[in-house]
Amino acid sequence: MKVLVSEQIAQKGIEKLTQEGVNVDVKPGLPREELLSIIGEYDGLIVRSNTKVNEELYQKAAKLKVVGRAGNGVDNIEMEGATKRGIIVVNTPESNVVSAAELTIGLLFATCRNIPQLHNRLKERLWDRSGLKGMELQGKTVGIVGLGRIGSLVATRLKSFGMTIIAYDPYISDTRFQKLGVEKKETLDELMSQCDILTIHTPKTEETYGMIGKEQFKVAKKGLTVINCARAGLINEAALMEALKAKIVKRAGIDVLEGEPHATSPLLEFDNVIVTPHAGADTVEAQDNVGITVAQEVVSALRGEMVPNAVNLPTLPVQELDVIQAYLRLGEIMGKMYYQLEKEAVEKVEIIYQGEVASLETPVISLAILKGLFEPVLKERVNYVNAQLIAKNRSVKVTESKESTADNYLTLITLKVMSKGKVFTISGTTFAKGEPRIVEINGYEFDVNPTPYMLIAENIDKPGVVGQMGTLLGAGKVNIATMQLGRNFTDQQAMMVLAVDSEVSRETLQFLSGIEGILRVRFVKI
């Protein structure tokens, strides 16, 4: 496993990667051309906010399997290009939020009390407070746009300063607002017209980019303080400068600049604007957290394991990870069986979750099933990230349903694969310690512990067939580990599932197919 770290991350993160056997190259500040010329050698790439991970890079990154964002915002990573190539994108959304919230509050104090300006005067050996009277926070109203992780940390902290907190976030429930003791504003204009301090904490998306512009400053209270510790461009920089000149905005604290990284922003011309170079996550604690977390995630992704913070996968609560792993394994095995047993193109896939499994994050189990389903025909080109897209591109309709109970089982997954005029079914459950069990194939009932090599045969239910199977496998030097029979009394047919210790040659398979009473025999590899 070879990983390139293209920006500075904590040493603890690098150590973690090395301990896990990863071959790491740390090259912060690598010129773009050089990055593009070497990225083809790497399985993983770890970035912060400066590296643009886009189509240009993906086209040169033939081996890339994972992009780790050592931080929160992923707006520098093009998701579509990653997803269609099956590249998993992971980030560390929780690891630096306290630092970002604390810098927001730091900028608020610094701007409201002119701390950097006063400090600069003293550095010039001037004892002079004139013209730099500050503003108290107590009794003021702060307007938060985006009441997510960082927005809510800012809200709870500012409450202790005796401030009124209002927020605009149409995607947050009323209950959450009440829990945080924050007054909900239905429109951005309403918030703009009521707050003394504006702080924004949304992600950068098509919807939020430029959401605070000329029109919003028109309805703002005169003398507004503006803080942006989220992303450049959420507050239009040109509109902000106009509002500063028109004295609508009295002061601003900005951590993120259009076109960063650069030290030439026109905002630097304003004495009442404090600018920091995207330092929100730059604390020892946040960087250690971020570095270690991203290293763990990248290693897991490279090993093909499920990663809780995968951005281009369904979200997976960390507490469900252990339980769900067993179902992922089961789902993948069930999916893998289809193309090894049937040769008909899939048209529709129906997945039914019953009992305990129905209460879990099932979309990710469905991905495991789809991954398994397509793997025998697409090999390593299919993974959790692109499995759904592959189904869509092959016009395979996928439906999922849930029932809270299952007949005879505590938990059960049933996969129905519809092809032209045919329905293939397979059901599985998990036992204690998460062991997978196949309990049904095409109506035949079993209790099979799936093993790497299996033979699955359909036969006429009559004496002698099983014995001949054993004899011919023995002659082919294939050892049988276990054997199970599922019987269908209505049409006198049966299905045999044999776990064998080694691969079965084509020749042996042909002999097995020739046994009188054998209708069909297939070798299945898990």
Ligand SMILES: NC(=O)C1=CN([C@@H]2O[C@H](COP(=O)(O)OP(=O)(O)OC[C@H]3O[C@@H](n4cnc5c(N)ncnc54)[C@H](O)[C@@H]3O)[C@@H](O)[C@H]2O)C=CC1
């Ligand atoms: N300056 C720095 O170094 C750092 C900056 N950040 C940035 O801080 C921002 C916030 O991060 P988190 O709190 O972790 O994100 P989050 O995803 O937890 O919260 C974002 C909130 O914005 C809301 N939102 C989305 N669209 C909206 C809209 N149109 N109007 C109003 N609200 C909207 C969402 O509902 C959500 O509640 C992100 O842009 C992130 O990249 C994060 C860490 C460090």
Ligand SMILES: O=C(O)C(=O)COP(=O)(O)O
């Ligand atoms: O985590 C984030 O979203 C940040 O903005 C931090 O960016 P950085 O990793 O410090 O370049």
